Amino acid sequence: MTNLVKEAPQLKEEFEDLIQSDHRDMIVFTGLTWEDIEHLTHVRLIIEPHITSLVDTFYEPILAQEQLRDIIDQYSSTERLKQTFSEYILDMFQGKVGQDYVNRRIRIGQIHHQIGLNERWYLAAYNHLQTEMLTILLREMETAEAVKTYHAFKRLCSIDMQLAITTYIESYSTSLLHFNEARKAQNLKLSDTAESLKTQSDLMKEKVSTQKQETERMTTSLQQLLKDSLAMSSEMKLTQDETTMSIKRLNEMVAEVEESKNQLGHLQESSINIGKITQTIWEISKKTKVLSLNASIESSRAGEYGRGFAVVAREVGNLAADTQSALESIRAQIADTQTHVSNVNEDITALSERALAMNTLTAAMNERLNETSKRVALNYEAIEQFSMFVSDYQHHFEELLQEFNSLTTLSNELTDLQLTEQL
Numbered sequence: 001m002t003n004l005v006k007e008a009p010q011l012k013e014e015f016e017d018l019i020q021s022d023h024r025d026m027i028v029f030t031g032l033t034w035e036d037i038e039h040l041t042h043v044r045l046i047i048e049p050h051i052t053s054l055v056d057t058f059y060e061p062i063l064a065q066e067q068l069r070d071i072i073d074q075y076s077s078t079e080r081l082k083q084t085f086s087e088y089i090l091d092m093f094q095g096k097v098g099q100d101y102v103n104r105r106i107r108i109g110q111i112h113h114q115i116g117l118n119e120r121w122y123l124a125a126y127n128h129l130q131t132e133m134l135t136i137l138l139r140e141m142e143t144a145e146a147v148k149t150y151h152a153f154k155r156l157c158s159i160d161m162q163l164a165i166t167t168y169i170e171s172y173s174t175s176l177l178h179f180n181e182a183r184k185a186q187n188l189k190l191s192d193t194a195e196s197l198k199t200q201s202d203l204m205k206e207k208v209s210t211q212k213q214e215t216e217r218m219t220t221s222l223q224q225l226l227k228d229s230l231a232m233s234s235e236m237k238l239t240q241d242e243t244t245m246s247i248k249r250l251n252e253m254v255a256e257v258e259e260s261k262n263q264l265g266h267l268q269e270s271s272i273n274i275g276k277i278t279q280t281i282w283e284i285s286k287k288t289k290v291l292s293l294n295a296s297i298e299s300s301r302a303g304e305y306g307r308g309f310a311v312v313a314r315e316v317g318n319l320a321a322d323t324q325s326a327l328e329s330i331r332a333q334i335a336d337t338q339t340h341v342s343n344v345n346e347d348i349t350a351l352s353e354r355a356l357a358m359n360t361l362t363a364a365m366n367e368r369l370n371e372t373s374k375r376v377a378l379n380y381e382a383i384e385q386f387s388m389f390v391s392d393y394q395h396h397f398e399e400l401l402q403e404f405n406s407l408t409t410l411s412n413e414l415t416d417l418q419l420t421e422q423l
Contacts, residue, residue, distance in 0.1 A: 007095070008038070014098030023102060026162050036152035037097050043141075043149050044093035050136045054089055055082045057132035058125045068121060075114070084108070089129075092156055105160050109167030119168045126161050130154055202408065209401065219391060233377060240373060243366045260348055271338045278330050285323040292317030 012034050019027050047054075059082060062068050072078055088108055091101070113119075133153055137146035296314060 011037075011095045011098070014096070014100075018098050018102065021099065026159065030155045030158040030162070032097075032152075032155040032159055036155055037095050039149060039152050040093045040156065041095040043137075044090070046140050047093055047136070048090065051086050051089055053136070054129060054132055055085050058085060058129045061128055062121055062125055065121070076111075084111075092153070092160075097156070097159075102163060105163040106167050109164035110171070113168055113171050119165060122164060122168075123161060126157060130157055219387065223387065233373065237373060240366060240370060243362060247362050247366060258352060265345070271334050275331065275334045275338075278334065281323065285320045289317055289320035289324070292320055 015034050015037060059078070063072075063078065069078075072081060085108075088104075091104065109122075130150075130153070134146070134150045137149050137153075140146070141149065292314070296317065
C-alpha cells in the first residue's frame with residue numbers, strides 16, 4: 001500500500017495522459033475517474049482471496065459450451081487462460097490504468113478472438129464476473145462502501161469491454177478489408193477468366209458451327225446415297241426376278257428342244273425303216289421285171305399261143321418299171337428327208353448346247369446378282385446405321401452449340417456482375 005501511495009502521482013499522470021489520448025471519449029462516456037481507480041487499489045487485499053472464484057465465474061458459462069471448450073483446448077488450455085485472467089483481474093486493482101493497461105487489455109481481447117471466442121460469450125462472461133464481484137463486495141464490506149466499489153469496478157469493466165469489443169471490430173474490419181481486396185482480385189481474375197472463356201467459347205462455337213454444317217452436308221449426301229442404294233436394291237431385285245424367270249423359260253425351252261430332238265430321232269429311225277422297206281420293194285420290183293422279161297421271151301417262143309401271156313408279161317414289166325421309178329423317187333425323198341432331219345438334229349443339238357450354256361451363264365449371273373443384292377442390302381444397312389450415327393452426331397452438335405450459347409451467356413453475366421460490383 002505504501003508503494004502505491006508513493007507511485008500515486010505518477011499513476012495519476014499516466015491516467016491523465018490516457019484521457020488526453022484517442023481513448024478520451026471512451027473514458028468520459030463511462031465516467032471513470034482517478035478517484036475510482038484509487039478506490040479500487042484500497043480494496044485489493046479484500047479481492048485477492050476471491051480471485052479463483054471470480055475467474056471460475058467468468059469461464060463457467062464459456063466452458064459449459066462444448067464447442068467453446070474444444071476451441072480453447074485446441075489453441076491453449078483452460079488452466080493457462082484462467083492464470084492469465086487471474087492476473088488480468090488483479091491488474092484492475094493495481095491503480096496502473098495508462099496506455100500499457102490499454103495495450104494489455106487489447107492483447108487479451110486479441111487472444112480470445114484468435115481462439116474463436118465469440119464476443120457474445122465474452123460480454124456474457126463479463127456480466128457474470130460483475131455479478132460475482134457485487135456478491136463478494138456485499139459480503140465483505142458495508143453496503144454503501146460495497147456499492148461505491150462495485151460502481152468503480154463496473155466502470156473499469158466497461159472500459160475493458162469496450163477495448164475488447166474494439167479489438168473484435170478492428171479484427172472484423174481487417175478481415176473485411178482483406179475479404180474486399182481478395183474479392184476485387186477475384187473479380188478481376190473472374191473478369192479475365194470470363195473474357196477468356198467468352199473468346200474460347202466463341203472460337204469453339206464457330207468451329208462447332210462449321211462442323212455442324214459439314215455434318216449436315218454429309219447427312220444430306222448419306223440420305224441421297226441411302227435413297228440411291230434403296231433404288232438400286234429394288235432394281236437388282238427386279239433384275240434378279242427377271243433373270244430367274246429367264247432361267248425358267250430357258251429350262252422349259254431346253255426341255256422342248258430335247259423333246260423335239262427325241263421326236264426327230266424317232267422320225268429318222270422311221271425314215272431308215274421306210275428306206276429298208278423301199279429297198280425290199282425295189283428288189284421285188286427288179287425281180288418282177290426280170291420275170292416279166294423272161295415271160296415275154298417265153299411268150300415269143302410260144303407264138304400264137306403265148307400272145308395273151310405276153311400282154312400280161314408286158315404289163316407286169318411296165319408295172320415293175322413304174323414301181324422302180326416310184327421307189328427311186330421315194331428313196332430320193334427319204335434320203336433328202338434324212339439329210340434335213342440330220343441337219344435339223346444338228347441344229348437342235350447346237351441350240352440345246354447353246355441353251356444349256358446360256359442357262360449356265362444366266363444361273364451364274366443370277367448367283368452373282370444374288371450375292372451383289374446381299375452386299376447391297378448389307379451396304380444399305382451399314383449406310384442406314386451410319387446415317388443414324390451421323391444424325392445423332394448432328395444432334396450432339398446442336399446440344400453442344402446450346403451449351404456454348406449458355407456458356408457465352410454465363411460469361412457475359414459474370415462480366416456484367418463484375419462491372420456492377422465495381423460501380
